[in-house]
Amino acid sequence: MKKTILLLIVVSLVAPMLFAAGQSEAADTNVIKLGVLAPLTGTNAEYGKGFEVGMQMAVDKINAAGGANGKTLELVVRDSKGDQKESSDLARQFADDMSIYAILGDFTSGCSMANAPIVDAAGLVQLSPTASNPNYAGMSPYTFSIMGRQDSEAPFFARYIIQKYLGLNKVGVIYINSDWGASSYSNFKAEADRIGLNIVSAVNYVQDEKDFSSLITKLRAANPEVVLILDQGAVPQIINQIRGTGWNVQLATLGPGTSEQLINLTGKNAEGLVLSTPFFFDEADADLMAWRKEFVSKAGFEPTIHPVCAYDTVYLIKAAIEASGSGEITRQTIRDNLAKVSITGVSGPLKFNEPGDLTREYMICAVENGKYVVKEGFDYAKQ
Template sequence: MKKLVALGLTLVMGVASLTGCGSSSSSVAEKGGTIKLGVLAPLTGTNAEYGKGFEIGTKMAVDRINAAGGVNGYKLELEVKDSKGDQKESSDLARKFADDEEIMAVIGDFASGSCMANAPIFDEAGLVQLSPTASNPDYAAMSKYCFSIMGRQDGEAPFFSKYILKKYLNAQSVGVIYINSDWGKSCYDNFKKSADEVGLNIVETVNYVQDEKDFSSLITKLKAANPDTICIMDQGAVPQIINQVRGSGWDVNITTLGPGTSEQLIDLCGENAEGIYLSTPFFFDPADQDSMAWKDEFVQKSGFEPTVHPACAYDCVNLIAKAIEACGDGDVTRQSIRDNLANVEMEGVTGPIKFNPDGDITRKYLICSVENGEYVIKEGFDYSEK
């Protein structure tokens, strides 16, 4: 991983074939002033852990950039709004950002569904929506102003079925429980397609709506199908489901697709989290001093351990900063940020970032498990190639 000091302070490496900047947009940053970036994040509700991570990760990046003199003489400023994990709330805030000519780009939202609901708004306004975490494969293609750096569910979900369940765990029968959202449905559809291709036997599938608390009836239905392994597809509700599965006395193998290496999952589940398996595009490697220094700073500012999600949010700010830097002496506009962003290449905290033509990126995945209350890597990024 490249040195984080260089990433946060210089902002000069890794920009390839960037376009020039003009003044075609009506939103133009005042020379030598402040460039405002909007942030949409679920600061309250089921996914508040991830939203708070967005808030802290983006602020860490802005603080480093501004301490180093800003970008081309501009300082960066964040305007953070709580989308509450609700699509309507997110879209209402997206409209406010779109109508505010001082907002030059938006980072967020967390959920694919919210990002997809916001896409027409940002498209009409000619305003970038760069999501750290949206992974629905349909999202980025909705508008040339939509971007994401998490990777796509048509990459991670097949990896999960083929390489975690089928190859690594040798699961013979699988039960699936997933959140009934745009993200959850895309995740399951891509998972199911891959499972059918490799002969993975899905014996039961159940789903639930956002903010569900009682999963007992769904667990009973899964248990009746007698799978040897279950897969939970969600972020915020995963700890509750795990605890209710174990609380029912069911000693089934548990895997989860969505939360990554969330420390909150371990904190909320305790011994119930032991032995679960999951995928993640990133892991804070204790052998990597730069990675651990970033993690330590995040913990100091937040009071909790980071997942990949705040690291992605941090990288998003630096991507926008590189797009601004590429303007040189030209005007910084909403349009010029979009045009330059599409061509940025960067080694971020979360690894190499290079946008596909649609505006998302392709990632590889690790297999991790919880052992003795800690996440450990079971297989590296090359496991799918072995």
């Protein structure tokens, strides 16, 4: 009995290894497989789900229209849990599997950066829809991101939203202390110093903070004319807690974009909120509304910019495949073409710069009567 149990344990432990080692590497030449790394479980599960649904929508559409260069696209979705070690293991698995032509993901900058040396050694593209750490894309010729760099949005916010559009001078900033938050703030501050905007107080907090009252008290004591919130997840709570203290200051936020969830969670508190977004679900745009409707029916929740970017990454890969024409398609040709292609995706025009990320243009939105309204379009900065 004891020996049987021992044997069973040994077999169950060794079996998956043998299985993994014995996997056939023969690839169907008419299918191009794309590895997807997404946090399907854990704190960022909602975004991972958005990735999966958004990318699958793109793949279904491309395949229904005859594929890329006549080849069918196929997604191989893996759950990275938002954990760097898991993500790296999966990236290695993709790197070993020669039928995988490119990796789409991961969601967080941390995971994407941890994978950079792996994809670099394997010569495999890792195209992240959302990694926003300014250091990420430059880590390897094979790393790309389409989130848009913070060194363009935050200065835009300082110069055109706060100084020009709102016409205010004294700013209080509350930001999340993450790679994204810190780089947004330092970019915002640099531009504010340049144009003479006065940052009267700046406070920060770490991920998963729930109670912001002490930070709000500190901000209020500095008496700013406008409070800028730099975060994605905690923006609704901060807005509610600011309004909960009876403080009726002008609010602005950089990060969540036009998130429906924000309005659902804040209700009347969000009235008058001003924000920047590279992308907006314009109700007058029938195609965009159809996209949104399809996403909601498949995912069960309203899309933010993240699944839209995820959707666009698939089209970027498609464009990179098609750019090879009748030539052979390899991991290397996908990388070389990806750096060159230029398409207009749902989230706007996409063309990579030298390090492998892109500079987006932004418009100004405000919340009026529980809805986002575009106040100024893409050309506001050019006027």
